[in-house]
Amino acid sequence: MSLSRTTATARRVLRQLSHDRRTVALLLLVPVFLLTLLYYVYDSDPGAFDFIGSSLLGIFPMITMFLVTSIATLRERTQGTLERLLVMPLGKGDLIAGYALAFGVFAVLQASVATGVALWFLDLDVQGSPWLLLVVALLNALLGTALGLFVSAFAASEFQAVQFLPAIIFPQLLLCGLFAPRESMQPVLEYASNVLPMSYSVDGMNEVLRSSEITGDYVRDLIIVAGVALGVLTLGAATLRRRTA
Numbered sequence: 001m002s003l004s005r006t007t008a009t010a011r012r013v014l015r016q017l018s019h020d021r022r023t024v025a026l027l028l029l030v031p032v033f034l035l036t037l038l039y040y041v042y043d044s045d046p047g048a049f050d051f052i053g054s055s056l057l058g059i060f061p062m063i064t065m066f067l068v069t070s071i072a073t074l075r076e077r078t079q080g081t082l083e084r085l086l087v088m089p090l091g092k093g094d095l096i097a098g099y100a101l102a103f104g105v106f107a108v109l110q111a112s113v114a115t116g117v118a119l120w121f122l123d124l125d126v127q128g129s130p131w132l133l134l135v136v137a138l139l140n141a142l143l144g145t146a147l148g149l150f151v152s153a154f155a156a157s158e159f160q161a162v163q164f165l166p167a168i169i170f171p172q173l174l175l176c177g178l179f180a181p182r183e184s185m186q187p188v189l190e191y192a193s194n195v196l197p198m199s200y201s202v203d204g205m206n207e208v209l210r211s212s213e214i215t216g217d218y219v220r221d222l223i224i225v226a227g228v229a230l231g232v233l234t235l236g237a238a239t240l241r242r243r244t245a
Helices: 003-018 021-028 030-041 046-078 081-086 092-120 130-154 158-168 170-175 187-193 197-210 216-239
Strands: none
Touching: 003 021, 003 046, 003 092, 021 030, 021 046, 021 092, 030 046, 030 092, 046 092, 046 130, 046 158, 046 197, 092 130, 092 216, 130 158, 130 197, 130 216, 158 170, 170 187, 170 197, 197 216
8 A cells, every 4th residue: 555645545535525515515514403403302301312412423424424435436436437546556455545534534524513513502411521422423434434435336326325325224223222222122133233333333422421431341342343444444445346337
């Protein structure tokens, strides 16, 4: 891998994304709007908003980055951009790392804006440091980016890329402990939830919600989410191949 090639790829992707106002709005404004809507839904029960809102600060980045990354990467494939890049002296690792870096910049902005609004405007009450929330949100955004890059290799159209959302994200959303405690689920569902990365994202957010200290469980959750993200990025580089539309 080459740092100069990776950063050049990242700059190109950032330029393209910055010119797409709808994508920028999806990344930065939609999570804020949904959190604000949730705040008023639970206006009479602040405790419920604290629990669900803190969890969604980790879930929203994963979902939005998955959507944007899978569609943007697939567009590069179908428009022939990927073909032209792969005939250049640009390694697969450089390409994947460049995409991850570019989307990571937007992930930082998204997580920072959503976390700031939740804490300072929506009165989200957490015991731990806001920076700990931000770290989990960023790792979730990286995981969403990695999943989006990976599934783009198996989609032939943007519509097919979107179809991966209910297959990959929704089961994790249902089993992550947001709607019901994981230990109260049927054993097979509990076992499934134990291998899904979103479960550990929600657990990490809950640790910040309950504890003012950095706990061992919080560190464990971060390591698992980061490890899965890096593993999926590696798979994305392995499955990257030339393909014409």
